[in-house]
Amino acid sequence: MPIEVLMPALSPTMTEGKLAKWLKKEGDAVKSGDVLAEIETDKATMEVEAVDEGRVGRILVPEGTDNVAVNTPIAMLLEEGEDESALSKGGNAPATPGPTNAVPASEETKAAPSAVQAAAPAPTVPAAPVSAPDSDEDKFFAKTVKKTVREALRDAMAEEMRRDEKVFVMGEEVAQYQGAYKVTQGLLQEFGERRVIDTPITEIGFAGLGVGASFKGLKPIVEFMTFNFAMQAIDHIINSAAKTLYMSGGQMGSPIVFRGPNGAAARVAAQHSQCYASWYAHCPGLKVVSPWSAADAKGLLKAAIRDPNPVVFLENEILYGQSFEVPEDEEFVLPIGKAKIERAGKDVTITAFSIMVGHAMAAAEELAKEGIDAEVINLRTIRPLDTATIVNSVKKTNRLVSVEEGWPFAGIGSEMCALMMEQAFDYLDAPVARVAGLDVPMPYAANLEKLALPQVADIVKAAKQACYR
Amino acid sequence: MAASRRRPTKAQTDTAPAQAVSSEELLHYYREMLLIRRFEEKAGQLYGMGLIGGFCHLYIGQEAVVVGVQAALKQGDTVITSYRDHGHMLACGMEAKGVMAELTGRIGGYSKGKGGSMHMFSREKNFYGGHGIVGGQVPLGTGLAFAHKYLNDGGVSAVYCGDGAINQGQVYESFNMAALWKLPVLFVIENNKYAMGTSQERASAGELHQRGAAYGIPGYQVNGMDVLEVKAAADQWVNYIREGNGPVILEMKTYRYRGHSMSDPAKYRTKEEVEKMRSESDPIDQLKAKLLGGGHADEDKLKEIDREVKAIVTESAEFAQQSPEPDPSELWTDILVET
Known part of the structure; x- marks a missing residue:
């Protein structure tokens, strides 16, 4: 069966174009990649390349023809062993696809009906109020100890690092300096430099590196000295961490925590005082957590580290030194999604x-x-x-x-x-x-x-x- | 010689002749390159028919790079690249059907039709994307190398980027950390001379393979149009990396015959330039000549491979049209892992 060569679309918006010039004539041999013709749109001139091998049996649309609709057959190619008599058999009826050619789009649509068009529109907002399962936190408060938010965050990381070898913490000054705000104090001593990693001042670099490591199953805790600097890294937080699970059809997620102080500290002015809650909360694929008390900080950070999704964990520098009662039990974990x-x-x-x-x-x-x-x-x-x-x-x-x-x-x-x-x-x-x-x-x-x-x-x-x- | 401008290192085997490559291996490279070529031509055709939407960046002309590098990798090594990614996926062993069905946005695609040409992954085949932000894959791939080292699994991360991405700041942040921490990463710069429509001369100061010099990263230029030169260089430097010596940069001098994406009229270069590369440096034609000239295969054998490849591509195109569009319920899946 002869192969039809169709008028190609050069962009998703192109519907027709001019067949400006034929570079092959009837009888010419063609192989894959040979330029058959030039077509013009209002934007550009482009070449039509052969995909199949054969011989030009018949040119159906002469050069100079304007307004040739996309997917119109413009020529017939004869395969090896075929002669002109095959053309009359195959004919040039536009709807008859050649054996190695794809069926025209209109046919294809019939063959595989669009489920999207057929079904009712999917809802864009949840229909009813949603909530995570109730927290069982009350029972943990029978035995508490007073801790600062800073200590609670450190304890959460240390406990989860003891529990899971794949958890590590990286960021600026998290190791030898013991944390710019001393949140990671003592972690280097306990877990060593393999798992507590000082990075250069290179936010997009180490955020991206952390996301890449998480693709392979590690569970990074990426500390930003403050979330103001995470603006350098926001491309990886959103484009790489939040979207990859969806873009991979569920194959590959990013179990990562981005944490650090958010919002205004004191007297550090415009570039160091900004709340990013609504920025990150805008994006599907992320969880966004923002604790208040030390118990919140501990229970939620543990939950964030255990969560298989990317979590943006927004702390507050002024709260770091404030003390609250915190349950002693290491299994005190608060549910994400519950107020x-x-x-x-x-x-x-x-x-x-x-x-x-x-x-x-x-x-x-x-x-x-x-x-x-x-x-x-x-x-x-x-x-x-x-x-x-x-x-x-x-x-x-x-x-x-x-x-x-x-x-x-x-x-x-x-x-x-x-x-x-x-x-x-x-x-x-x-x-x-x-x-x-x-x-x-x-x-x-x-x-x-x-x-x-x-x-x-x-x-x-x-x-x-x-x-x- | 596999790579020019080598610097002496202990891993250096400068005087060693290129290792003998078996007929079987040569035929494998031929088949892999031809599969990519035919697949991409078919993708271009389906795009022309309106079956593939959005952006579609074809790899035609650059096949030797990914086939040569892949031949030097082992099971467990990871691969990541940007959006000109179909060739990388095929070279990683991902099925043509699944890749083509992703291009047509069908449920049978690797990402269930939700990723498209630029965003495809296979955890099974250790292909980590398929990333649409120029340069973004470089820190991600450095993170894969970090994970190889952290897990001590002996793996190497192959990170591809183009001559356009090489000017992004995050590439240097990655070079710095990769060198500092001696991460097992091969940075492959696929220099096809044009970052979209901007030639290397107009966008990049200096030599690309030297871009890691300040970090102490060895960098070499390789003829990316010759699969055997690519393979030999990748073999040598992947071993060096696997031995714990830290990252290496290989700049592959290559060329894409097609436009940057489908709607690129390619006014930034002459037809003669493209034609010269095609007729004199085509990676598939070069290997074909070697196969025939060296007595590794006869015309019949190559025709058999042609037919096999054509059948795979035809089947993939049919599958990509028959596979249904994703169900509307897929809109709401894979946003978060359920907890």
Whole structure:
């Protein structure tokens, strides 16, 4: 059977073109890779190369023809042993595919009907509030010890490194210096330089290296001295770590933890004071965790290290030195995706994460003095967000104040507003209030810096407004 | 001689003649290169028919590089590259059917149709992608080398990048760590002279194989159009790497006949330049001449290989059209590993 040569598309958007010139004539022998013809579009002139070997039996579209539709047969090739008589048998009806040629797209569509078109559109947002299974954390609090957040993070890493040989920690100053903020103190002494690795100051390099190691089954903990520097590495966090499981059809994921201080420290100004919660929370394929207390830090970091997915773990430098009760049991692991009601209340719900949980708790105390009973939700995980806990709380209080240190535009508070519109609209008695960092780069001056960050008084004011007080 | 501009090292075997290569091996290289060539031609054709979408970067002309390097690797070694990746996958032993079906976006593709031409993987065959961000695969591949060393599994990581990627900063961050920690990594620069439409002369100062010199990484230029020269150089330096001596850079001087991607009119080079490479330096024609001239095979044997390769490619194209599109439910799978 003669082989049809079809008018090719040069780009996904091309539908037709001009057959500018034939470089082979009827009777010419061709082999794979030979240029048969030139075609022109409004953008470019391109060559049509032969894929099959044979002899040009018939040219169906003469040169100079305009507006030749993609996939129109433009010539017939005779295979070895065939002569012109084969042309009449094969004919030149466009729908008759040659034996080694692919069937035209229209035929193919019939043969393999598009399931996507046939089915109802898939949902773009979860239909109902979602939550991880309930935490069994209470039983662990029977026996606790007071620890700083810094110690809790270190203990979490050490325990998981003892438990799993594949866990290692790398980053700037994590080993000999004992951590720029002393979070990795003692790890080098216990685990040695094979597993506690000082890197050069080279964020995209070591983030990418960590992701590559995770593809092969290692479980890296990549410490960023602060998340501000992870902007250098964000390509690997998102394009390599978050997307590879999907792009590989589930073959290859990235069990990695990216951790370090996030948000404003104190007086370090614009380039060193930024909250990345909404940046990372935007991206499917990542989990985003942000602990407040030392117990949060320990239980969630252990969960993050054990998680087979990439986890962005947003700590806070100011919290490192703060002390909290932490369960002693090494099996104390908190579920990712589960928020914690830190303070139950009935009048207004306040959501917060990281250092802002402390502010929210202080605000709740102030509000109590004025007879307002606030419920404070420590989000703990930003993605996947525990929407069930938030929605259920609002069903009770009918009011929501979202608190975050980051900028308001497209921030976590914006997501809270969307959540309320979609899943709690009928329960709201007041507009959702957003308390957020001001929409400015972080200033250095002490007074300006204070003004730029959410204060307890801002939360109190927003909660009172939500309660029409 | 396998590689020019060698620097003396203890692993050096400069005066040693290129190892004798058996007829069987030569025929294997011929088959592998021809499979890539025919596969890519078919992919180009399917693209032309609208069956393959988006970007599609063909490897035609560069076949000797990946076939020669792969011949020097062992079971357990890992391979990673950027988006001109079909040849690498075939050389790693991935099935043509699965690769072609990924190109057409079907469930039978290596990534269930969710990755496409630029994003394909096979854990089984130790092929780690298929990455779409220029240069991104270099630290990732350095991380694979880190894992080989950490696990002490004796493996080597082969990391391919183009003459375009070699100017990315993260490549040097990787060189630095690879040299510092003596990681088992072979950096293969596939210098096909053009980073999309920008020639090496217009984009890159200095010699590419010397780009690791400041880190103490040995670097050599190799004729990437000759599979035997590639194989000999890769053999020598993969062994050197496997012995724990740290990374090596091999710059393969090669050439792509087709455009950067399908919609590239290739105005940045002359037709004569392309034609000269094709007629004088084609890796498949060169090997064919050696096979016939050296009495390793006769025309019939080569025709038999042609037919076998053609059958594989034809079958892959049929499979790639018959395999259904992914079910809509696949939208929501493989985002996170369930816990």
